[in-house]
Amino acid sequence: MTQQKPSFEEICQQNERRIHYQIHKLNIRDPHQEYYQEGLFAMWNAYERYEPDKGPMATYFNYMIRNRMIDLMRKENRQQEQLANYIEEQKASHSTAASPETDPPQYLSREFSDLLLSNPALWQQLKSQLTENQWKWVYYAVIDNMPIKEIAIQENTTSEAVKSWGKQVRKKLRTDEFRQLLKQEMNL
Template identity: 60%
Template sequence: MTNNKITFDEIFEQNKRRIHYQLHKMNIRDPHQEFFQEGLIAMWNAYEKYKPDKGPMATYFNYMIRNRLIDRMRKENRYTEVREQATQEFSTQLTDGNHRRREGEMAQPLTANSHPQLNDPTPWQHLKSHMTDKQWKWVQFHIIDNLTLPEIAQQENVSLEAVKSWGKQARKKLRTLNEQNIINQDDFF
């Protein structure tokens, strides 16, 4: 077979169903014919590079089309993952992941440096009266003073696990107090 006798148009007409077959076999939905175009390019490359002594042309077409479609799918998947990751990072930067909501109002993002203020110590004293000394230390140092857990552990000369335990118990107590309406979270912010 020589390239002069059979043109690519003739080869395409005889073999275009191979592209559709590979698309169907790989469960690729192609409403905009993007993958079909990839298959067509693969067929053109196979037509240009085909050497009759290496094997049948049909097998070579199938191989080239299938691998080109797989490459395109990988590229699309990588692009989608990067786009989703960028969207998530952008969303997190905008909202910082924290929101404050009062009843009947829209959620308002908290700023990154937003801390409870001690302008009025009355609600804090009320809260302290319901907590153990260790739970209160965790609230005081971690929430009010914004210290990290390792800093609290070092300051109090205890293990990091002990500080984590204080935090776990303090959060549990805060949830209970909030559910029982003993404290009102709006008093603290």
């Protein structure tokens, strides 16, 4: 006489606490029920593969659930390490890539650049004070944050010429006339 194998639903109801036990034993925080679902899947696999002559079903469930959860923890840790390494590589590449030739320096103070960005009339006033090339430098280097080499390539000129435009703009920005204009705009 063969004994009928219980359904998975019955087995699941009887052994659901094993999943919670393993989560607790491994000190896992499971707010999204990922580990619980992994435990259910492990229990289902164990139910499907269980061979009664090899040992008790409860021991096999515990083994499968625990190892599946440990595998998931290792996978998540590996992903976090890879992400952290990627972030460090990106930081390192950005810090080593920074040079006066490739990255435009911050010519304007933070409050001045914020004022310019939020005040189109001030941009127009500044544009009226500059030559065409000087305005190109302001537009590309300050507004678009484009490197000097790229500006030179786009304008079909040398990097030295672009740097010269920038020097002329900074010289004009330091004049008392422009500072008075700026103060008037800031008071409005």
